[in-house]
Amino acid sequence: MTTVAAPHAGAGSSDRAEPATFTIERSPGAVRLSGTFRTTEAARAWQELHAAVASAGSGELVLDLSDVKRMDGGVIALVVAARAELATQGVTARIVSTPEHLRPLFELYRGMERPAERVRRPSLGGLETVGDAALRWASELRDAVHFFSAVAAAFVRVVRRPRSAHLKELPWLVERAGFDALPIVVLISLLVGFVMGYQSARQLERFGANVYVADLVGISITRELAPLMTAIIVVGRSGAGFAAEIGTMKVSDEIDALRVMGLQPIARLVIPRLVALALVLPVLALVSDVVGIAGGLFVAVVSLDVTAHAYLLETRRALVGWDVWQGLIKSAPFGVTIALIACQQGFAASGGAESVGRRTTTTVVSCLFTLVLLDAAFTFTLRMLGK
Amino acid sequence: MSAAARELGEGRERLLEVRGLTIGWGSKVLQTDLTFSVDRGEVFAILGRSGAGKSTLLRFLVGLEEPTAGHVEIAGHGPVDLTAGLPPFGVMFQAGALFGSMTVGENVGLALDEWTDLPPVATAAIARTKLALVGLEGAFDKLPSELSGGMIKRAAIARALALDPELVFLDEPSAGLDPITAREIDGLIRALNEGLGLTCVVVTHELESVFAVADRCIVLGDHGGGIVAEGDPRELRESTDPRVREFFNRRPRS
Numbered sequence: 001m002t003t004v005a006a007p008h009a010g011a012g013s014s015d016r017a018e019p020a021t022f023t024i025e026r027s028p029g030a031v032r033l034s035g036t037f038r039t040t041e042a043a044r045a046w047q048e049l050h051a052a053v054a055s056a057g058s059g060e061l062v063l064d065l066s067d068v069k070r071m072d073g074g075v076i077a078l079v080v081a082a083r084a085e086l087a088t089q090g091v092t093a094r095i096v097s098t099p100e101h102l103r104p105l106f107e108l109y110r111g112m113e114r115p116a117e118r119v120r121r122p123s124l125g126g127l128e129t130v131g132d133a134a135l136r137w138a139s140e141l142r143d144a145v146h147f148f149s150a151v152a153a154a155f156v157r158v159v160r161r162p163r164s165a166h167l168k169e170l171p172w173l174v175e176r177a178g179f180d181a182l183p184i185v186v187l188i189s190l191l192v193g194f195v196m197g198y199q200s201a202r203q204l205e206r207f208g209a210n211v212y213v214a215d216l217v218g219i220s221i222t223r224e225l226a227p228l229m230t231a232i233i234v235v236g237r238s239g240a241g242f243a244a245e246i247g248t249m250k251v252s253d254e255i256d257a258l259r260v261m262g263l264q265p266i267a268r269l270v271i272p273r274l275v276a277l278a279l280v281l282p283v284l285a286l287v288s289d290v291v292g293i294a295g296g297l298f299v300a301v302v303s304l305d306v307t308a309h310a311y312l313l314e315t316r317r318a319l320v321g322w323d324v325w326q327g328l329i330k331s332a333p334f335g336v337t338i339a340l341i342a343c344q345q346g347f348a349a350s351g352g353a354e355s356v357g358r359r360t361t362t363t364v365v366s367c368l369f370t371l372v373l374l375d376a377a378f379t380f381t382l383r384m385l386g387k
Numbered sequence: 388m389s390a391a392a393r394e395l396g397e398g399r400e401r402l403l404e405v406r407g408l409t410i411g412w413g414s415k416v417l418q419t420d421l422t423f424s425v426d427r428g429e430v431f432a433i434l435g436r437s438g439a440g441k442s443t444l445l446r447f448l449v450g451l452e453e454p455t456a457g458h459v460e461i462a463g464h465g466p467v468d469l470t471a472g473l474p475p476f477g478v479m480f481q482a483g484a485l486f487g488s489m490t491v492g493e494n495v496g497l498a499l500d501e502w503t504d505l506p507p508v509a510t511a512a513i514a515r516t517k518l519a520l521v522g523l524e525g526a527f528d529k530l531p532s533e534l535s536g537g538m539i540k541r542a543a544i545a546r547a548l549a550l551d552p553e554l555v556f557l558d559e560p561s562a563g564l565d566p567i568t569a570r571e572i573d574g575l576i577r578a579l580n581e582g583l584g585l586t587c588v589v590v591t592h593e594l595e596s597v598f599a600v601a602d603r604c605i606v607l608g609d610h611g612g613g614i615v616a617e618g619d620p621r622e623l624r625e626s627t628d629p630r631v632r633e634f635f636n637r638r639p640r641s
Binding site: 242253256261262 | 469473486487
């Protein structure tokens with residue numbers, strides 16, 4: 001077996017192949033460690049060390065290292081930690097006979113000093129946890145209100161002086177949030193129309209009311225499903241994207257760089273995104289209307305013996321312009337909501353990548369929740385309007 | 388002319404004045420009662436160990452944070468208000484903070500686009516010149532992700548100079564760079580100061596940089612110790628104050 005003589009032997013600088021053979025023996029008032037201690041074998045060393053010092057009782061304990069050949073830094077840290085643990089139980093453990101070549105490492109790991117008193121962070125009780133969460137929630141709410149009012153002020157400025165709007169990015173944002181989302185909107189709308197038609201087909205068939213599949217699909221798609229589905233798709237694509245993009249700009253000081261140039265980040269980053277989604281969502285919802293109805297038509301023709309002509313005639317009879325308008329009217333505020341929440345979360349990011357990830361997740365969850373609430377409110381209000 | 392920009396003796400003129408400034412966030416106060424001033428045409432360094440609040444102080448100086456106590460005045464314009472138009476200074480952030488979605492040329496030209504009515508071709512010409520000034524002629528069409536650390540810092544300096552401010556704030560301009568590139572950046576700061584008469588406020592902990600570029604400096608003490616020294620760094624090196632000696636001799640107090 002090689003003798004390790006280098007002063008930093010414990011750091012694992014030399015022979016890695018040297019086997020970890022060690023023993024930890026307990027005798028009255030002392031624990032004797034001998035052999036070679038590797039960090040890779042630290043789990044066993046930790047267990048045995050704990051078992052050896054467990055019955056220490058109170059008073060004094062000697063940790064004798066005279067026969068230690070080699071000890072990696074990780075194991076030294078465990079010895080020091082075990083000593084600190086003993087100190088909290090009223091046992092004074094002294095590390096003695098540290099081999100000369102290990103002394104520098106023990107110095108480094110504070111092993112030669114008196115064990116530092118552990119400062120335990122007081123754990124919060126139930127009430128404090130609730131209070132703490134409420135305070136954080138209130139602070140988040142205050143920041144969000146502050147942000148929304150800043151956006152409103154920026155918007156008013158833009159309305160008063162349209163030249164102050166930074167809409168250069170708008171075509172690109174519309175393309176990214178709208179045009180690029182078309183394939184997924186088309187696919188999902190087609191499938192939803194198809195599934196709705198298919199699910200209702202069997203029920204309607206029993207009553208010989210096959211052709212009414214057109215009413216069911218047409219009304220539910222235009223009034224509810226198209227605006228909601230497109231909004232959900234846009235949350236996943238653009239909402240998460242905006243939050244991550246602005247969040248990354250925030251944590252890498254790019255937002256501050258804009259501010260020190262005298263440029264207003266909200267007018268520059270938020271207003272174009274808000275306008276883009278407000279424009280894009282109604283168009284996507286309209287596409288979704290058409291494609292969803294086509295999905296229902298496919299089912300009707302294939303499995304309900306309804307001709308395409310009859311299906312379209314029935315759709316035209318069942319749907320009034322207001323049904324389509326209801327969906328489109330909702331879509332623009334949905335777009336504004338998604339952009340506002342995503343940008344607010346992006347601006348609230350701080351620190352690093354973890355925060356950006358957390359804010360992106362919050363964006364998706366908050367958007368979905370808010371969209372469903374808004375949808376319910378719209379449905380109720382539009383119903384009250386008597387149509 | 389206000390008190391802050393008044394003529395001092397020997398033709399010196401005060402450009403930045405800080406009085407009784409407290410820096411920190413919320414209940415966490417890093418330094419209190421900071422008072423110092425920077426004269427037009429000098430390179431002024433803010434020194435201190437990591438965590439002393441140097442970069443935080445810079446955020447307060449440029450108006451990114453609002454002081455709870457004290458006052459910052461630049462060129463006699465009163466407290467800095469970043470929403471009130473073009474600020475009279477440029478800032479280079481520690482990590483560059485170049486806009487990742489724009490080319491280097493667009494980064495440098497952004498402020499010109501926003502604050503002047505120049506046609507794009509003229510903006511590009513100025514941006515190219517600014518990039519050439521910092522030795523980055525070939526980087527105009529590159530994205531920030533294609534640049535090395537030293538090039539990003541240079542491009543950020545070029546961006547800070549886009550509108551020819553009389554004052555620039557540089558946060559750790561040579562930190563994290565190899566010694567040769569770091570000295571090149573120091574040389575650039577000195578050249579800009581001597582050639583353009585640019586006033587520079589440099590936040591740094593690199594002693595070599597301080598001796599290479601700074602006319603005057605302040606040293607921020609640890610744990611809210613305030614300004615522990617102010618003056619010419621070459622003279623401060625000989626200081627008998629242990630807190631200053633500790634910093635300039637690169638040796639922790641035992």
